[in-house]
Amino acid sequence: MIGFYLLGRLTDLARWEVRRIAQRRGDPFRSVSSRFVLVGSNDIAAYSRVAYSHLYGRVWFSFRRLSDFPHLLRSSGLQEYILHHGPYALHSIGSYAPSRLAWFVDGRVNLKSPATVVAVVRAGSRHYVLAPARYLSGKDFSPRDARNRPFFHPTAMNAREARLLVNLTGVQPDESFLDPFCGTGALLLEAGIVGARVFGVDRDERMVSGAEENLRFFGLSGNVSLGDAREVSGDYDAIATDVPYGRSSRVFAPALRELYRDAFLAMYSSLKRGRFAVIVADRDLTGLLERAGFYVDHVSKWYVHAKMTRRVHLCRK
Ligand SMILES: C[S@@+](CC[C@H](N)C(=O)[O-])C[C@H]1O[C@@H](n2cnc3c(N)ncnc32)[C@H](O)[C@@H]1O
Known part of the structure; x- marks a missing residue:
């Protein structure tokens, strides 16, 4: 699954952008909140063409309560991925403070030039964990x-x-x-x-x-x-x-x-x-x-x- 945190302007078109690509590829599409959508595919390369997402990335898991984060981090394989790919940075978008989440993660932190960005995005009642999260900019x-x-x-x-x-x-x-x-x-x-x-x-x-x-x-x-x-x-x-x-x-x-x-x-x-x-x-x-x-x-x-x-x-x- 791939998650997209949409740009804050022309957000309706940003949502349609992901939806149309998914529709033409035959991938399931779900709008979770006004700024967060999901696509049922692991083909990140096919979606790297998007223009109006703020960030996007593979969704490893989602959780409702902070107490669920540590065991899902391990059972999903994300903990292993982080250790394997070098220093990471954890970004939170409307979710828990990064320090509270990072407390459960093993691995070196590098905020300036991380090898992997882990983004935790709150959408509706759940928190979605994306890695590697890729930001798009002008x-x-x-x-x-x-x-x-x-x-x-x-x-x-x-x-x-x-x-x-x-x-x-x-x-x-x-x-x-x-x-x-x-x-x-x-x-x-x-x-x-x-x-x-x-x-x-x-x-x-x-x-x-x-x-x-x-x-x-x-x-x-x-x-x-x-x-x-x-x-x-x-x-x-x-x-x-x-x-x-x-x-x-x-x-x-x-x-x-x-x-x-x-x-x-x-x-x-x-x-x-x-x-x-x-x-x-x-x-x-x-x-x-x-x-x-x-x-x-x-x-x-x-x-x-x-x-x-x-x-x-x-x-x-
Ligand atoms: C708004 S501009 C397109 C701008 C374009 N999207 C760009 O980024 O450069 C509209 C274009 O329509 C062309 N145009 C006007 N009447 C036309 C016609 N009857 N048939 C084809 N092109 C026409 C004009 O020459 C102009 O280049």
Whole structure:
């Protein structure tokens, strides 16, 4: 079992992120509390792609009362693991004070550079013991942030947010991923890094060559073409896109609403049945998405600044 302690912002999407990956892999998923979820898998590597968890790790056991901690520590094998892997640090998230828990643990402590971090997370009425716990930070993604790519445009999305959107489609390695309004290719980059075969479309020639340049710079290949989102076709495993809002990105259509309507129809027919599309806009487009045929599972508000709150639509075909 793997436990995820979710980020404190966009927490609903952070939960859906883990849930979608689990769903596509066929792993059981359980939401334990507002910030803690579990997946019935031991394949940590398959989940190391998550973007919006604060930390995650293998769950060795859980306990209700402190008096249960010492014997579970031993019977689960975690005590042996800690001794075998060198100095450890114990972190508590809403659980007992680390010193109270560490009192029962044999092994050398190193708080500055531990070989293993053991995290004890309180969720509901239980305490979950994760090891090795891996923290995610902005630094894991910042090398690919908009300003660090060779081709930049003000509408470009940063890497951590782009990864979240890609993960919300649940796309799996070797599956096909389409962004029909690809811009600088932020979503293509992250989909490529998780191993998907990426396809991008944009009506702006500068964006097409810029997205290609960005992919090349990070050692990725993809198929980026000049085209209209209203005319995409194919049979993709996943679609994620950030539509033009008519603010700083160019709109290649007489009217935004018609562009959305026709692009959603094209996306719907280009997506495999049972698969997911993630559509980002600066307004709620549920009505148009449903008219195109999508079932909208969830719409999340993503506050950007005083004048813009994005909407993230999680859609299913
Ligand atoms: C919000 S931007 C996408 C930003 C992108 N996610 C990124 O991180 O760089 C929207 C993109 O839609 C493109 N676009 C506008 N009208 C289009 C159309 N009819 N077909 C395809 N692309 C279009 C614009 O050129 C722009 O690059």
